[in-house]
Amino acid sequence: MSGAHDDGWGHQVAVVTGAAGDIGREVVEQLLARGVAVAGADLRPSTEEDPGGASGRYRFDLVDLTDPRATEEWVASVVQEWGVPTIGVLSTGVSGNARLVDTSPEEWHRVLGACLDAAFFPARAVIRAMIRGGVRGRVVTIGSWAAHAPHPHIGAYSVAKAGLRMLTQTLALDHAADGILVNEVAPGIVEAGLSKALLEQDPALKQRTEAAIPLGRTLLPAQVARDVLHLASPQNLVTTGAVIVSDGGLSLASVMNPGRSDG
Numbered sequence: 001m002s003g004a005h006d007d008g009w010g011h012q013v014a015v016v017t018g019a020a021g022d023i024g025r026e027v028v029e030q031l032l033a034r035g036v037a038v039a040g041a042d043l044r045p046s047t048e049e050d051p052g053g054a055s056g057r058y059r060f061d062l063v064d065l066t067d068p069r070a071t072e073e074w075v076a077s078v079v080q081e082w083g084v085p086t087i088g089v090l091s092t093g094v095s096g097n098a099r100l101v102d103t104s105p106e107e108w109h110r111v112l113g114a115c116l117d118a119a120f121f122p123a124r125a126v127i128r129a130m131i132r133g134g135v136r137g138r139v140v141t142i143g144s145w146a147a148h149a150p151h152p153h154i155g156a157y158s159v160a161k162a163g164l165r166m167l168t169q170t171l172a173l174d175h176a177a178d179g180i181l182v183n184e185v186a187p188g189i190v191e192a193g194l195s196k197a198l199l200e201q202d203p204a205l206k207q208r209t210e211a212a213i214p215l216g217r218t219l220l221p222a223q224v225a226r227d228v229l230h231l232a233s234p235q236n237l238v239t240t241g242a243v244i245v246s247d248g249g250l251s252l253a254s255v256m257n258p259g260r261s262d263g
Contacts, residue, residue: 006118008234010035012080015075017065017122018091020046023142026221027089033156034209034229036087039078041065041122043092061185065092068125075125084133087232088126091142092118100155109154115160120167127171127180136179138232141168141172142224143186145247161186164225165243172241180238188247190219214249214259 001195018024019040029051031038031058041063042048051058059081063074078085095113096107119141130137146154147161165184172182173205188194199206199218210216227244230236253259 012036012086012087012234013078013084014087014232015078015085015122015126016034016040016089016091017063017118018042018142019060019092020044021091022221023187023190023224024089024091025051027091028058030222030229031087031089031226031232033214037082039074039085041074054105054187058100058124065122066113067229068121071121072125072245075122077146079129079133084129084135084137085126086130086135086137088123088137088139089142089228089232090119090122090139092185093144093157095154095157096168097154097237098156099152100122102155110209111156112163113156114168116163119164125169127175127178130180131178132174132259135180138236139180139182140228140231141182141184142228143184143243145186145188145245145251147186149251158205168243181231181236181238183240184243185224185227185231186243186245186247187224187227188213188245190221190224192221192224212250212253212258214253217248219248221244 005139005191014036016024016028016038019028020042028038028040037057040060043064045062045087046060056181061074064070090113096111098105099109123139126139141164143164144161147165151158168184170184175182191199209218225245231239249259
């Protein structure tokens with residue numbers, strides 16, 4: 001398969017989890033624009049029109065990615081239809097809204113399942129397929145700056161994203177000899193999902209949020225997808241175990257050193 005922006009992209013097959021979400025959907029669209037064949041999966045239906053149109057280069061499946069058997073079967077079906085995936089983008093996740101001491105067992109398992117289990121099982125299935133097929137592929141996880149900056153009000157989410165980072169780096173080290181590059185994109189505050197809804201509903205909250213970011217702006221899903229494609233690119237030959245933090249400087253600021261405020 002080939003596309004207008006080939007440079008090796010048109011020969012790629014990608015699987016994207018969390019494809020019904022704002023970030024996952026943007027990743028799918030940017031991959032399709034480069035001629036990649038894309039298989040998307042999510043636990044919820046996509047509300048958007050088929051981004052692949054009649055091209056035959058996109059499929060979407062409802063898959064419980066916390067179920068290892070269902071996940072393995074999904075990846076196997078992609079291999080059967082298009083061949084071994086050369087790109088895996090793991091974009092699932094949910095955020096709770098509670099301190100850890102107030103987090104119920106059910107909420108704890110829900111958040112860790114969506115953020116960590118639903119990354120581990122697809123990563124394992126994709127990497128196994130790559131190794132069996134002799135494919136030197138690329139895997140990109142969608143993490144968060146919350147992995148290294150504790151967020152007590154969403155404690156389970158911070159813990160899950162910290163676990164995802166170690167999962168990413170462990171896989172990167174373990175499979176470097178297989179030629180499989182595994183990296184993480186760690187966004188700050190993205191206008192997507194619940195964050196987008198809250199910011200749209202409360203202009204004052206958006207103003208306070210932007211004021212707290214040294215760069216003065218939140219991220220859009222397209223900017224997160226740009227970082228994903230940089231790491232998933234066929235031109236990426238050596239970067240593995242890396243974390244691209246795109247948070248507008250949030251990780252650099254502190255109460256004592258919030259950054260310049262002179263506009």
